[in-house]
Amino acid sequence: KVLIDVPRSDLAEELAQSQTKIQVLQDTLQQVLDRREEERQSRQLLELYLEALKSEDSVLSKVAASESVPGKEMDEVDTGTSSTGTSGKTALSDQILAALKEKPAPELCLDSKDLELVSKEDTQALSSALRCDKQKAEALQQACDQELSKRLQQVQTLHSLRSTSKGKKTLP
Numbered sequence: 001k002v003l004i005d006v007p008r009s010d011l012a013e014e015l016a017q018s019q020t021k022i023q024v025l026q027d028t029l030q031q032v033l034d035r036r037e038e039e040r041q042s043r044q045l046l047e048l049y050l051e052a053l054k055s056e057d058s059v060l061s062k063v064a065a066s067e068s069v070p071g072k073e074m075d076e077v078d079t080g081t082s083s084t085g086t087s088g089k090t091a092l093s094d095q096i097l098a099a100l101k102e103k104p105a106p107e108l109c110l111d112s113k114d115l116e117l118v119s120k121e122d123t124q125a126l127s128s129a130l131r132c133d134k135q136k137a138e139a140l141q142q143a144c145d146q147e148l149s150k151r152l153q154q155v156q157t158l159h160s161l162r163s164t165s166k167g168k169k170t171l172p
Helices: 008-015 019-068 070-082 094-102 112-120 123-130 134-170
Strands: none
Touching: 008 019, 019 134, 094 112, 094 123, 112 134, 123 134
């Protein structure tokens, strides 16, 4: 990067080469940097794609499990909402609460299911459980909601990419 940013005439003088050769060198270095950045972005996109596949598989298995035992899930939902009350108890696990308390950006550490739980939690109960003021609890819920929305958008983008790539495979 430094060699690319150095003025061509200074570098040519320092290396005792012509400015044309230095331009070729700088162009080559820029191409290498560009390729590395593209590879990094491709790896990131593939990681997101794999993460989306895993979450899609887990969602599908949860849906299948909930369809086979619909009464059980209804009881869990009823129990979870009844535990949130004026006493300040939350339906959030100790692990989620610990992450919310200790991590500087807990919304990045939690999985999507946990983000959804935090977003839907009663603000007063969350504030009480975390021993913080209501504004901080609201800000935390907003951050979780934004991260959840971002992840949903990424999954939708990946689904779109997948359907596009599936369409190309079926063409002659």
